[in-house]
């Protein structure tokens with residue numbers, strides 16, 4: 001058996017937390033030979049509810065669960081931690097865009113970035129789920145100058161998984177037949193799901209559908225899926241978001257499959273002409289606990305315009321929080 005690793009989850013008493021913690025503790029995220037110590041963070045008024053979640057975790061008797069701490073202090077929750085899933089933030093309601101949450105949520109991530117910088121392992125892997133995820137990841141990263149910027153990522157895996165299922169259903173195949181899906185840019189309504197490079201059963205997806213369906217149906221469905229769930233459920237996605245967080249961390253820690261790739265919001269190094277330093281979703285391959293942006297992916301005129309539009313939105317969000325970016 002390996003030595004336990006520490007996994008911090010913020011917003012642990014919330015709805016995503018409830019769908020996430022039990023799967024991390026079961027080994028779904030880091031493998032069934034990797035014990036974990038859960039370090040759970042929430043705000044003071046949520047401590048009683050969090051205690052209930054801890055009791056339920058205890059009651060599962062997970063063989064891989066080597067310890068649980070609950071705290072309302074980020075300095076405690078991030079102490080020596082190896083992985084952090086930053087979920088704790090306000091969700092949007094009907095009629096809101098995710099960037100409308102910037103004012104309410106941004107300060108959380110500057111505090112947590114500092115706490116990560118001061119307390120966590122220097123090799124920590126951070127996934128930001130709380131919205132607007134890309135810009136919150138940027139705030140976290142910039143407040144943790146002692147840690148490699150590549151260790152901070154934002155979640156677009158939910159959009160990636162949504163796009164996989166939409167194209168599989170349209171073409172009468174299963175998600176097992178879909179490879180090389182890419183979500184470019186921001187986890188927002190400007191994100192660009194790319195069917196020019198995605199493949200279904202070895203054929204370029206764009207060749208299997210008509211351009212009108214791609215533009216008028218597929219792209220808006222993926223872009224607006226979060227809003228559709230809020231409208232239907234009266235609450236934002238939780239189980240599918242937790243599942244995507246597990247997928248993201250598992251790919252990063254244990255590697256992507258063969259020559260396939262996944263979508264991750266990562267620190268831009270200027271690849272594909274995207275401004276350096278933005279947290280932008282790219283096609284990524286992972287190996288040995290590290291990620292790299294896949295190079296040489298085809299970008300035609302149509303894709304370029306959409307990739308630039310979502311980059312522009314991210315630059316606007318960055319400028320709106322510049323007071324939180326040291």
Ligand SMILES: NC(=O)c1ccc[n+]([C@@H]2O[C@H](COP(=O)([O-])OP(=O)(O)OC[C@H]3O[C@@H](n4cnc5c(N)ncnc54)[C@H](O)[C@@H]3O)[C@@H](O)[C@H]2O)c1
Pocket residue numbers: 010011012013014015016017041042043046087088089090091092108128129130131132133155156158159187236237238241
């Ligand atoms: N990136 C994605 O794909 C994606 C998908 C779904 C949801 N989200 C986002 O995830 C976030 C959480 O969603 P949810 O449905 O679990 O919300 P929720 O309201 O059910 O839970 C949020 C939890 O965070 C806690 N919290 C608030 N401030 C905190 C702080 N400073 N420190 C620690 N915890 C804090 C709250 O007390 C609550 O327990 C929202 O911002 C939502 O929009 C992102």
Ligand SMILES: O=C(O)C[C@H](O)C(=O)O
Pocket residue numbers: 091092098131158225226227229236237241
């Ligand atoms: O849409 C939301 O606000 C929640 C989440 O980001 C989602 O995509 O489901």
